[in-house]
Amino acid sequence: MTTPGFDNEKYLKDQSTHITHRxxxxxxxxxxxxxxxxxxDYHAARVLPGFxxxxxxxxxxxxxxxxxxxxxxxAGDIEKNKVRGDLGITYDAxxxxxxxxxxxxxxxxxxxxxxxxxxxxxxxxxxERLENLGVKVYRHxxxxxxxxxxxxxxxxxxxxxxxxxxTTHPLVVVTAPGPGSGKMAVCLSQLYHEHQRGVKAGYAxxxxxxxxxxxxxHPVNLAYEAATADLNDVNMIDPFHMAAYGIAxxxxxxxxxxxxxxxxxxxxxxxxxxxxxxxxxxxxxxxxCIVDDEVVRRAAxxxxxxxxxxxxxxxxxxxxxxxxxxxxxxxxxxxxVDASHRPVIGQALKVAQETGLPVVTIELPDGKIVRGRTxxxxxxxxxxxxxxxxxxxxxxxxxxxxxxxxxVPIQHVKVDHLGSANPRLHSDEVLIALAISATTNPVAAxxxxxxxxxxxxxxxxxxxxxxxxxxxxxxxxxxxxxxxxYETKKLYHR
Numbered sequence: 299m300t301t302p303g304f305d306n307e308k309y310l311k312d313q314s315t316h317i318t319h320r321x322x323x324x325x326x327x328x329x330x331x332x333x334x335x336x337x338x339d340y341h342a343a344r345v346l347p348g349f350x351x352x353x354x355x356x357x358x359x360x361x362x363x364x365x366x367x368x369x370x371x372x373a374g375d376i377e378k379n380k381v382r383g384d385l386g387i388t389y390d391a392x393x394x395x396x397x398x399x400x401x402x403x404x405x406x407x408x409x410x411x412x413x414x415x416x417x418x419x420x421x422x423x424x425x426e427r428l429e430n431l432g433v434k435v436y437r438h439x440x441x442x443x444x445x446x447x448x449x450x451x452x453x454x455x456x457x458x459x460x461x462x463x464x465t466t467h468p469l470v471v472v473t474a475p476g477p478g479s480g481k482m483a484v485c486l487s488q489l490y491h492e493h494q495r496g497v498k499a500g501y502a503x504x505x506x507x508x509x510x511x512x513x514x515x516h517p518v519n520l521a522y523e524a525a526t527a528d529l530n531d532v533n534m535i536d537p538f539h540m541a542a543y544g545i546a547x548x549x550x551x552x553x554x555x556x557x558x559x560x561x562x563x564x565x566x567x568x569x570x571x572x573x574x575x576x577x578x579x580x581x582x583x584x585x586x587c588i589v590d591d592e593v594v595r596r597a598a599x600x601x602x603x604x605x606x607x608x609x610x611x612x613x614x615x616x617x618x619x620x621x622x623x624x625x626x627x628x629x630x631x632x633x634x635v636d637a638s639h640r641p642v643i644g645q646a647l648k649v650a651q652e653t654g655l656p657v658v659t660i661e662l663p664d665g666k667i668v669r670g671r672t673x674x675x676x677x678x679x680x681x682x683x684x685x686x687x688x689x690x691x692x693x694x695x696x697x698x699x700x701x702x703x704x705x706v707p708i709q710h711v712k713v714d715h716l717g718s719a720n721p722r723l724h725s726d727e728v729l730i731a732l733a734i735s736a737t738t739n740p741v742a743a744x745x746x747x748x749x750x751x752x753x754x755x756x757x758x759x760x761x762x763x764x765x766x767x768x769x770x771x772x773x774x775x776x777x778x779x780x781x782x783x784y785e786t787k788k789l790y791h792r
Contacts, residue, residue, distance in 0.1 A: 300663075301347030303593030306586075309353060312583040314360045317502075318347045320581055321364070321468050324500025327492065329485040330581070333472040333505040337399055342506050344777065345453060345521045345598045346588065347754075353547070354506075358471065359403050366408045366467035367400050369393050370474045370484050373414050374423035382476060390424050394477035397433065407435035408465055415478035418441065420728075436461035438480065438487060445483075445559045452566040457490040478531075486560075489567050500572060503553075503579045510547045510577050511585040517598035517633045524605040527625045529616070539575035547577040547643045579732055599635040600756065600777070607779035612763050614782040629670035642667060643779070650760040656785050658682035658763075660776065661756040662689055672722070672747040672785075675705050678759065680728035681768035683774075686755070687732075690748035691741075699742045700731045752776050761785045 321328040335341075336355050343351045350356070358365055361518040372380075375389045382392055397407050410428055412421050415437040425435045438460040441451050450456050463484075470488070472481045485501045492499040507522035519533050536549040538557055560579075564571035573579050588594055606626040612618030630636060637643045645667045646659040658678040659669045668689050670681025688695055708731060710719040723731065729749075736743035753775030762780045763771070771778045 300347045300597075301590070301593050303588060303590040303597065304346040304348035304684065305587045305589045306348055306350050306353055309349070309583060309587040310357050310360065312586065313357045313581070316581050316583050317357075317361065317469065317504075318364075320500070320502050324578075325498035326468050327470075327497065327499035328468065329470045329472060329488050329499060329501050331481045331485050331501070331503045332471050333481070333503065334475055334507070336396075339506070341521075341525055341601070342584075344604075345518050345601050346584070346594055347597050348589070354504075355399075355403055355405075360407060361469060362404050362406075364467055364469045365471055366406050366465050366469070367471050367473065368408055368463060368465070369396055369410045369759075370413050370472060370479045370481050371410065371419045371424075372414065372474075372479045373412050375476075375479070376412070377418040377420040378567050379420075380476070381731055389475040389479075392419075393428075396473070396475065406467065407433070408467075408470075409436055409463055411436045411438055411461070411463055411484055413438045413484065414440050434464070436463050438484060445556060445563075448559060448562045448566060457487040458494075460487045460491075462491040463488060468644045482560075486563055486567070489564075493567050501579070502581050504581055506582065506584055508535075508548045508550055508565055509585040510549065510580060510582060511611060512548065512588075514546075514548050515632055517595045517602065517635075517654070520629050520633045521598040521601040521605070522550075524626055524629050526600045527605065527609065527622045527629070530625070536575050539577045542574035547575075549576045553579075599639055601632050602626070602629055602633050602635055603637070603640050604777060604779050607782070610782035611780050614762065616786075640756065640758065640779070642756050645669065646758045646760050647781075656759070656761045658757060658759045658778075660686045660752075662686060663751065663755065668695075674722070675709075676723040676728055677720075677725075677764075677767065678761075679763055679771065680723050680725045682757065683770075684728060684732070686746070686752060687745040687748045690751050691744045693741060693745060697741065699739070699745055700735050702736065704731060716752065724764060725767045729770070749774065 301589055334381060338351050340351050342349045371389055371393050380389045395408060400407050408431055412425060412435065415421055428435050440649045441456045445449055472484050474481050489499055489501055508519040512519055514533055514535060523531060523533055532551045533548055534554060536554060539547045541546060557576045561571040609618050609622045609626050613623055642661045646657045649669050650657040654670055655672045656678045657669055657671045659667050660682050661667050666689060668682060668683055668685040670678045672678050675679060684699060686696060688697065702792060705723060708723060708727060709749040712718040713721050732742055732746055736746045755776050757776050757778040759778060759780040762784055
């Protein structure tokens with residue numbers, strides 16, 4: 299079990315209270331732009347040990363009687379079938395997933411708004427599909443000169459052209475499948491329409507990172523830069539907050555750059571801006587819930603290293619850029635971290651050099667490192683998993699949990715019937731075989747019971763893992779990095 303550095307229960311309580319106060323500040327109606335992931339925020343869980351991945355949605359359920367969710371999606375993203383990299387599904391499919399997930403948590407989803415609508419056929423078809431499912435759909439349109447042409451934006455020819463989204467709850471959470479969906483513009487458009495109708499309403503922003511009340515170069519804030527290195531986001535001291543209050547707080551470049559325009563919009567819509575800085579707009583209590591700074595520093599440094607190796611592999615696969623790698627190298631220097639801070643790397647490379655074979659190493663909670671290498675029966679990822687489970691259960695490493703006689707028929711089906719060129723078992727196949735073995739073998743059952751203890755373990759592979767192995771490690775919560783090279787010299791890799 300990872301040592302906690304974050305008080306999750308305090309966070310749930312403090313964050314809910316802070317949002318309630320912000321609603322009251324604006325007379326009972328607040329549009330809350332929700333950045334980052336509402337569900338499964340594993341980045342926050344990794345850099346803030348103790349933070350639960352579903353903390354943000356749990357926080358909202360504490361306010362469920364006040365919450366209404368509006369999901370925004372960019373019409374252009376629908377048209378080009380944009381895919382979420384982490385889930386492998388299109389943005390429009392993710393809208394349906396999000397609605398189901400919110401409803402399963404007892405939260406009311408009021409509508410979907412299609413932003414940047416210009417008559418795209420895919421967007422029209424998606425709207426028809428949603429309406430056939432009983433979901434209200436609204437359209438918002440691109441505005442020439444956005445966000446700098448404030449007189450046009452805040453007028454009948456700007457926000458005034460957008461559909462007014464009918465809402466019934468005091469807290470309207472505006473979320474989206476991914477960045478570039480126009481969440482902020484939706485919130486500001488609604489403020490315009492509400493004030494045109496004589497309704498008092500406000501806007502606030504919920505972003506977990508960067509953490510405004512941690513130092514600029516704190517590893518947790520540097521880890522956020524690492525996570526967004528491909529977007530070229532940069533953490534910076536909020537100059538507006540410093541000028542207004544004489545206090546140094548951390549924000550990021552895009553919010554700082556757009557704040558003067560936002561402030562002008564607020565003044566045009568509301569008569570005056572309720573905020574003196576981008577930091578003022580946020581409702582983020584994460585920093586005050588860190589209970590062990592050294593623990594989160596260590597975790598954040600590991601995250602920066604993982605992001606670096608991910609970028610190396612993406613570049614090797616033709617999906618990443620040199621600039622991203624260079625930025626991550628700079629962040630590693632700022633955080634004073636290198637490969638030596640990740641013991642599984644050195645151990646994996648050492649064994650690979652000795653054997654000449656691909657190797658995967660896993661560091662267990664007690665610091666012990668186990669390894670798996672390529673054999674005629676299974677790949678290194680599968681072997682490392684079995685050896686880790688044996689070690690956690692106190693089973694001798696040479697003990698066979700799955701008999702060769704059980705594995706060979708599986709290989710026969712893979713090669714002769716399913717057309718696989720690789721007879722070796724992957725991680726998912728080995729775990730299924732282990733589960734079957736556990737029905738008759740108590741020792742195998744003992745090993746299988748250790749699966750939950752793999753969560754938060756660190757791992758390293760000397761080659762880029764096949765997608766199914768990488769997916770199994772991710773589902774188990776094993777935090778794996780890979781060397782940026784393939785097992786073979788082929789040009790095509792599945």
